[in-house]
Structures are given as C-alpha cells and as structure tokens.
Amino acid sequence: MLTQKLRQESSESYNFRMKKEEKKREAPVSPLALIAGALVLIALITFAFLQNKERGLVTAAPGSVKTEPPAEPAPEPEQSVEAPNSSTAEFRMPPFLLPEQLAALQPTKDPMTVNPGAMTAYQVAKQKPALLAQLPCFCYCDRYGHASLHDCYVSDHAQSCDICLKEALEADQLDKQGMPANQIRDVIVAQFHPHDGK
Numbered sequence: 001m002l003t004q005k006l007r008q009e010s011s012e013s014y015n016f017r018m019k020k021e022e023k024k025r026e027a028p029v030s031p032l033a034l035i036a037g038a039l040v041l042i043a044l045i046t047f048a049f050l051q052n053k054e055r056g057l058v059t060a061a062p063g064s065v066k067t068e069p070p071a072e073p074a075p076e077p078e079q080s081v082e083a084p085n086s087s088t089a090e091f092r093m094p095p096f097l098l099p100e101q102l103a104a105l106q107p108t109k110d111p112m113t114v115n116p117g118a119m120t121a122y123q124v125a126k127q128k129p130a131l132l133a134q135l136p137c138f139c140y141c142d143r144y145g146h147a148s149l150h151d152c153y154v155s156d157h158a159q160s161c162d163i164c165l166k167e168a169l170e171a172d173q174l175d176k177q178g179m180p181a182n183q184i185r186d187v188i189v190a191q192f193h194p195h196d197g198k
Contacts, residue, residue: 093136093189096182097148102130108153118159121168125153131171134181138192139163167192 108129111122125132133150139161146152149167158164167188174184 096185097133102133105129105133105150106154108150109155114156114159118165121158121165122153124168124172125150125158128172128175129153131175131181131184132168134185135167135171135188136185136193137164137167163192 108125109122111119111126114122129150132153133148135149137146137149137152139152141152141157141161141164144157146157149164149171152158152161152164153168158168170191171184171188174187175181179187
C-alpha cells in the first residue's frame with residue numbers, strides 16, 4: 001500500500017513537472033519582444049526609404065519608384081569643356097559679369113566662422129566679392145548651382161576645397177599687383193583649368 005502510494009505521488013509529481021514544461025514551451029511571445037521586433041522592422045523600412053529618396057529613386061508619392069534617373073539639363077555646347085579623365089563631368093565657363101550684375105551679389109560667409117586654414121581666403125572673399133564673382137571655379141561646383149568662385153564663399157564649401165582656396169588667394173595676389181579683373185580671370189583659367197593634355 002505504501003509503495004503504491006509512493007508510486008502514485010511520484011507519478012503525479014512527474015505529470016505535474018511535464019505539464020509545467022509544456023506550458024513553458026507553449027508560452028506566448030512576450031509583448032515587449034513583439035514591440036521591439038516591430039520597431040526594428042519600421043526602422044529598417046524607413047532607412048531603406050530614405051536611402052532610395054537620396055538616390056532619387058523615390059518620387060513625391062510614398063511607395064512609388066522611378067524607373068529612370070532624373071534628367072539633367074544639357075549644357076550649351078559652346079560653354080562646355082570636358083573635364084579631365086571623365087566623360088560625364090563637364091564644366092560650364094561662367095560669363096564675365098556686368099557692373100549691375102555684381103551689385104546683387106550675396107554676402108560671403110564671415111571669415112571668423114570657418115576653420116583657421118580657410119580664414120584668409122574667406123577674408124579675401126569678404127573684401128573682394130566682385131573680383132571673385134568674375135572668376136570661374138574649377139572644382140566643378142557648377143554642378144551644385146555655383147555660378148562663380150564667389151558662390152563658393154557664400155557657404156562652407158570653400159573651406160574644404162583646396163581649389164577654391166588657391167584660386168581666391170592667387171586672385172588676391174594678382175589684384176594687389178594692380179592687374180584688372182579680366183586679366184586675373186585669364187590667369188586663373190590658364191593656371192587652374194584642366195586641359196587634359198591639349
């Protein structure tokens with residue numbers, strides 16, 4: 001009788017343990033785990049969307065995708081010169097500006113707000129905006145809407161561009177020697193324009 005009772009208790013405790021293990025295996029996923037998974041999925045979708053938007057693949061309507069890259073305006077043939085070692089980069093030589101066009105120039109960035117290595121060139125831009133507006137910039141920033149070397153100094157662009165800095169400092173030296181703007185422009189073009197061995 002005692003043995004039978006011990007077997008029964010042993011069997012009941014074994015059954016109880018087995019049922020407890022089954023319940024653990026069948027336990028639903030934690031709500032926090034579901035929320036965390038959903039947030040990760042949303043973050044991945046958002047990241048992918050923003051990457052495609054930066055590449056120009058996503059149009060204004062959410063979810064729609066362009067099948068062709070955006071068309072770029074073709075430059076006028078007589079004002080374009082092919083960049084060295086590149087069949088896609090082109091440079092558009094800006095025209096020499098008239099006095100009335102020079103009067104509407106945007107102010108250049110304060111030299112005290114840029115890194116120390118660029119302060120002198122930004123000071124030149126502040127003191128001689130009309131001179132820099134007559135000069136082309138040969139870092140091909142015309143692709144970003146810059147019409148002259150002056151535009152490089154309206155923003156932070158020039159402080160991280162050796163070409164912009166060198167052109168402004170060279171123009172300043174030539175101006176201090178008494179050279180007129182049209183001749184300074186010719187010197188800058190001859191010195192900085194990449195001729196691709198031609």
